[in-house]
Amino acid sequence: MNGVPDGTLSAEEFADLRNNVMAAIDRRRRRSRVRTAMAIGAAVAAVAGATAGVIATQPAAVGEQNTYYSCYLEPRVTERAPYDVVETDPSPGQPPAARPVADRVAAALRLCGREYEAAGAVVANPTACVLKDHRIAVFPNAKAADAATFCTGLGLSAPR
Numbered sequence: 001m002n003g004v005p006d007g008t009l010s011a012e013e014f015a016d017l018r019n020n021v022m023a024a025i026d027r028r029r030r031r032s033r034v035r036t037a038m039a040i041g042a043a044v045a046a047v048a049g050a051t052a053g054v055i056a057t058q059p060a061a062v063g064e065q066n067t068y069y070s071c072y073l074e075p076r077v078t079e080r081a082p083y084d085v086v087e088t089d090p091s092p093g094q095p096p097a098a099r100p101v102a103d104r105v106a107a108a109l110r111l112c113g114r115e116y117e118a119a120g121a122v123v124a125n126p127t128a129c130v131l132k133d134h135r136i137a138v139f140p141n142a143k144a145a146d147a148a149t150f151c152t153g154l155g156l157s158a159p160r
Contacts, residue, residue, distance in 0.1 A: 058133065060134055060135050061096070062098050063089065064135065065104070065134050065135050065136075066087075067086055068084065068085075068086050068087075069084070069085050069086075069087070069107065069111055069136050069138065070131065070135065070138070071083035071111075071115050071116065071138050072140070073121055073123065073140065075141065075142070075153075076154070077131070077155060085112065085115055087111060101130075101136075104136050105128040105159045108128050108136040108137070108138050112126060112138035113126065123140040124140050124141065124142045125144045126138045126141070127139055127141035127145075127150050127151070128147070129151035129159070130156055130157045130159055131156060136159065
């Protein structure tokens with residue numbers, strides 16, 4: 001910086017210095033906005049993911065758990081089963097109370113067996129598993145694995 005003899009900056013030097021400072025401030029503001037936008041995006045994604053996980057694992061209502069069964073043709077869990085069956089409410093007029101799991105499994109196997117037969121589907125060794133929403137579903141188990149091993153392989157739990 002040449003400036004004038006008393007050490008002050010010339011008008012040109014002052015303008016250059018001012019432009020450099022303003023450009024640096026502008027770069028920092030832009031970087032800050034990008035970081036803020038990225039942080040907000042990450043937070044929204046995290047909340048959406050956590051909420052989806054909570055929503056996806058909400059148990060079905062007790063009345064639905066007692067009477068609504070899913071019958072699959074393949075040993076693979078999908079959004080919707082090929083056949084869904086609803087049993088007549090075993091205790092109409094009563095507030096829904098959870099039926100014993102053994103009763104729900106027997107009903108699911110019986111009703112899905114009828115559904116498979118009516119559709120002409122051959123299902124090897126039908127096995128009941130508990131869906132994430134606590135309803136019972138029936139799947140073909142061609143290798144005749146025990147229910148605990150088979151259901152765990154599908155990402156589900158075996159009825160207990």
